[in-house]
């Protein structure tokens with residue numbers, strides 16, 4: 130089991146890359162005990178939503194500008210993309226259950242005997258024995274009532290396996306970001322956070338982590354995939370709710386121009402995008418299309434999921 134230092138490092142890496150290790154330690158030391166949340170072991174809290182189609186959205190081929198000048202590892206850059214399809218919403222528990230039912234697939238967290246969880250009322254991330262996609266808050270929790278919410282506690286390898294089974298693949302970072310921006314650059318369509326709030330309606334953490342989640346959006350943990358309006362291309366949940374794995378290895382430097390960029394050939398961390406229900410202004414602020422989250426591919430968290438992509442005819 131990873132130790133506490135690793136837990137903090139991972140929390141920063143995946144969920145809060147804007148704070149440094151030193152800052153995180155300072156924050157933790159001055160925290161008082163967070164306010165307990167009554168439904169700490171109930172995963173499907175908050176309002177239900179209308180179902181969303183399981184289809185894919187055509188991302189037109191063309192030249193796009195991605196990146197966010199607020200982040201040194203995400204410089205504004207040009208990409209030329211071939212057309213592709215991207216799932217309209219994140220892969221849900223219902224869809225992942227179909228995959229497991231059909232294949233008998235065992236996830237990384239199940240093999241490891243647990244996964245990384247943030248549980249309401251606690252102070253930090255922890256490795257929870259028995260936590261897996263069916264038990265996103267550990268033993269005693271369940272995904273009952275969360276069938277239309279994103280699957281979590283899936284590693285990058287789990288996401289890859291699902292995508293292959295579905296006849297799809299994971300989106301590249303560039304494909305994901307173009308889809309999230311609905312084709313517009315940061316200059317044309319600013320999506321940077323303003324006063325600690327994302328520019329689009331999304332599930333994130335209002336208030337101050339970890340003392341108080343104001344729940345202004347109605348959700349502590351994951352929301353149904355159709356809970357918030359889609360972007361201009363009809364994609365749901367690109368910002369907030371859960372981080373989404375992409376196909377790319379992470380590198381701190383990216384080319385200024387590229388045709389269908391796929392990231393470096395090798396690496397230790399895979400890129401994840403979009404921020405999650407855990408992101409608060411004081412700990413994360415990652416709920417923008419350009420922000421580049423990253424995590425070891427074998428780690429599973431209860432705020433990380435994925436959606437799939439597929440090549441389109443040119």
Ligand SMILES: [Ca+2]
Pocket residue numbers: 332333334335344346347348349350406
């Ligand atoms: Ca929320």
